[in-house]
C-alpha cells in the first residue's frame with residue numbers, strides 16, 4: 262500500500278516514518294523546502310528520541326521519501342493523510358485553513374480510489390467540509406474522507422505510535438474503513454484495539470480525550486495550590502487518590518500548568534465549538550480558566566519564594582528588580598524541543614518585566630525559545646545558568662536536572678534558593694544540602710506562619726459551622 266503524508270511536522274514525520282517501518286511505502290510532503298532538503302540529507306527538523314534512527318532506516322530501505330511536490334505523491338497513493346497544523350484563532354476556534362488549502366491542492370492530483378484521512382486535530386464537521394472542497398475542486402475524483410486522530414505524545418512519539426492504547430478510525434463509508442484497517446493491520450495483529458466510528462464522533466474523540474487529560478492536570482494543580490495554602494502534601498494526596506483505579510496515577514503530577522501544542526488549543530477549540538453548538542461545556546471552560554489562573558499565580562509565587570529565600574540567606578530582599586534568576590528548562594515538557602504554549606513563555610517575560618535578569622538552559626529547546634524570547638540570556642550548560650544567580654527556577658522535568666551536583670550549585674550561586682515547579686526533588690533532602698527549596702503543594706512551599714494562620718481560620722470556620730448545625 263502507498264501512503265502520502267501532507268505536512269512533515271511532529272505528527273506527520275513520526276507517523277510517516279512509522280508507517281514506513283511497518284512496511285508501507287510512504288512519501289512525506291511539506292511546503293517547507295528547507296525542512297525537506299534537511300530530511301533528505303538526514304537532518305531531523307525536530308528533537309524526538311529515536312526518530313532519526315527510524316527515518317534513516319527507512320530512507321535506506323527505500324520505503325520513505327521526502328518531497329515538496331504534492332501531485333505525484335498523491336497520484337500514486339491509496340491513502341493520503343493530512344497532518345498539517347490547526348493552531349488556535351483569537352476566539353479559540355481551531356484554524357483549519359491549512360487543512361483546507363492542502364485539500365484543495367491535492368484534489369486535482371487524485372487518481373483512482375483514494376482515502377483522504379484527516380490526522381490533524383480538527384473540529385467536528387471538518388471531514389464534511391474537506392469532502393465538499395475536494396469534490397468542488399475535482400468533481401470526477403473517486404475518494405472517501407476519513408478521520409484518524411493521532412494520540413502520540415512528543416518525547417515518546419515513536420513508542421506511542423507503535424504501541425498505542427487505541428487507534429480511532431472515523432468514516433462514513435465502509436470501503437474507507439476497510440483500507441485504513443488494512444493499513445493498521447500490523448498493529449491490530451499486536452492486539453492494539455481499533456475503534457471504528459463515524460467521522461464526527463472520531464473528530465470529537467480527540468478533543469474530548471485531550472480535554473479530559475487537561476482537566477486532570479488542572480485539578481491536581483488546584484490541589485497543589487490548596488495544599489500550599491493549608492500546609493498539606495500534594496504528593497501524598499496524588500498517590501492516595503491515584504491508587505483508586507477509577508482515578509489512576511497518570512497526569513496527577515503538579516506542574517507549571519499544561520502547555521504544548523495540543524492541550525491549550527484543543528480545550529479552547531472544544532469550548533468554542535460547543536458554544537457554537539449551543540451546548541456549552543462548562544467543565545472544559547473552567548479547565549481553561551483554571552490553567553491560566555495557575556500560571557499567573559506562579560509568577561507571584563516566584564516573587565514570594567525568592568524574597569523569603571533571600572531573607573533566610575541574609576540577602577537584600579526588598580526588590581526583585583536587579584536580581585538574576587537561572588531557569589532550568591524551557592520546553593513545555595522533557596524530551597522535546599517544542600515550546601508552544603510552554604509556561605516559560607508566560608513566566609519569563611513577566612519576570613523580565615519586573616527587572617529580573619534571566620539566564621536559561623534547556624538541553625533541546627533553546628534555539629526555538631531564542632526566536633521568541635529575546636530578553637533571555639541562553640547558556641550552554643546548567644553550570645553556566647547557575648553562575649552568580651540569586652535563585653534557580655525549574656520549569657521542565659529533564660532527566661539531567663535530576664542529578665544536580667548540590668555542592669557545585671551552592672558554590673556557583675549568589676544565594677542557593679530553588680523554586681521547583683516540577684517537584685523533582687525531596688524538600689527534606691534539598692533542605693539538608695543547605696539549599697532553600699520551594700516546590701508545589703509540599704510543606705516547604707509557604708511561610709509556616711501563613712499556613713498556620715490559614716489552618717486556624719479553617720478551624721474557626723469549622724467550629725462556627727458545627728455550632729450552627731448542632
Ligand SMILES: NC(=O)c1ccc[n+]([C@@H]2O[C@H](COP(=O)([O-])OP(=O)(O)OC[C@H]3O[C@@H](n4cnc5c(N)ncnc54)[C@H](O)[C@@H]3O)[C@@H](O)[C@H]2O)c1
Pocket residue numbers: 267268269270271272273290291292293296344345346347359362363366380381382383411412413414415522523
Ligand atoms: N504535536 C503533537 O504532539 C500532536 C499530537 C497529536 C495531534 N496533533 C495534531 O496534529 C496536527 C499537526 O501538528 P504538528 O505538531 O505536527 O504541526 P507542525 O506545525 O509541527 O507541522 C505541520 C507541518 O505542515 C506543513 N504544512 C502546512 N501546510 C502545508 C501544505 N499545504 N502542504 C504541505 N505541508 C504543509 C508545515 O510546513 C509543517 O511542517 C495538528 O492538528 C495537531 O493538533 C499534534
